[in-house]
Amino acid sequence: MRRLLLGLAASFCAWSAQALEIAMTFDDLPAHAALPPGETRVGVTARIIAALADAKAPAMGFINGVQTEREPDSTAALAVWRAAGQPLANHTWSHMRLDDHSVAEFEADVVRNEPMLRRLMGDEDWRWLRYPYLAEGKSPEQHAQARRMLAKRGYRIAGVTMDFSDWALNDPYARCVANGDEAAVAALEARYLAAAKASLTHYRGLSRAALGREIPYVLLMHAGALDARMMPQLLAVYRSEGARFVTLEQATRDPFYAPDMKPGETSEPTTLENAARANGVSIPVQEWDVAGLDTMCR
Template sequence: MLFVALSSVAAVPATAQQLAITWDDLPAHGPLPAGETRVAIAQKIITAMQQAKLPPAYGFVNGIQTQNEPASTPVLQLWRDAGLPLGNHTWSHMNLNTNPLADWEQDVTRNEPMLRKYMGSADWRWLRYPYLAEGDTAQKRSAERRFLAGRGYKIANVTMSFSDYLYNEPYARCVAKKDNAAIARLETSYLAAADAAIVYSRSMSKALYGHDIPYVLLMHVGAFDARMLPRLLALYRERGFNFVTLEQAESAPFYKNDLDLSLPSSPDSLEAAMAARGLPLPPAPSPGLDLDKLCR
């Protein structure tokens, strides 16, 4: 089953709350709970998106995982067979802020043959910065933008996140201990954190612009994300969101400098835009649960 065609979501009114879901760390993210496989996790995510009739969602690839976990490699073909696109998350999930620019550039280009293999003539030239790190100095930031512009990249920005990745490790521990009560607490916390992140991002957008921008949601292909995705998608719909593609979301003015890297860098997040305007941040979302201690 393929995803709905892009034309079928083009009729979403411009005034509707719009959300593009994106997935990081393909083909493998986080610890693998007992009884799970990477392919099964990816299939759960794909099935949930298909059943919710989402438009195609980008998955951002770290090619090194095909070496670290060879059994995860089929996830990439599974993703493509479902009509879903792939983008670049660097080969080894390298942090630009803490590594030399030349090393980071090599990590970007090392991922490209794999993307060409799976994407063919389709557009894989979207980059998601690992750790959302875009360079710790103005000089490095300008240099990496020139490098990416020269290779035809666009930036997959993030304007909504609830740190979903934090839940996958405690989930694996709780599965190992067969602690269903703790898993239920994780589920409650996960949905509450997602709901709080909606309020957080919308509050900043409205403070900055007086209205909602289309948001880009950061997710990870972890086992707990796969478990929770049907309920998470239902939550977003209950909160009035329509799902759109990354391309549609980033056609909004906020993302202009992410699409044209010949332009100077601009605030790379809603938080940075708030800081540039001297506006106070709303209260940040919190899990409301000590995830690090759960099921220890």
């Protein structure tokens, strides 16, 4: 019994001693979701960059080049991101969902983004790919085929191991600001932070249950107007939990991410959920949702 108690205590101490590490990543640059009146893409990006700098948090941005055609003024937001020394990588040109297209079509969309990345990144490494919608293929065969293609092009996969659906709150925020509904804006702010806290608890618990330890987490974010407003508070939440912010490169040195660093033939995405299923671990119920957001401030 004494040995058992000592073993449990040692395990608890090992968990407690593990540093919480988070790599910040932002999808859909330079233009995500609607803007409230008076906001600009450059302003949103500058506020996110300022909050990251205050928290000494590196971040990777993933671009959809098509936005520079849809909103030409948004192009300057990419220059702001790069001027701050933050890297950019590939999210496909048009935010193409692989599951709805052939691998050849998907490859063409990936390639179309590359000249812009070369111009923006120069000699720095930009060969990371974040799948739009996190959709990695409608079948194991398509998944493996896409991975072989990306490997030949020298890409690493930027998977996601923490997410709180921040994307879903940005459009309602723009509407509520436009309507002058301060109570609704306050409700969205509270919901944003509550979701972030719930997801932190969820994924830390899932990592421990599925792997017996904590991994460095890759957090999926978006460069939206509410994200810009809430970024100082969000980063403060993570810092209050002892988080250390690391680069995507640093986080993915963990063995958990090995299949994504040299993407070849894998049958499924590298996620904590899939790791839990493989190890017979129940996935806890997600304690945050996006219900009702479509009707807010309509």
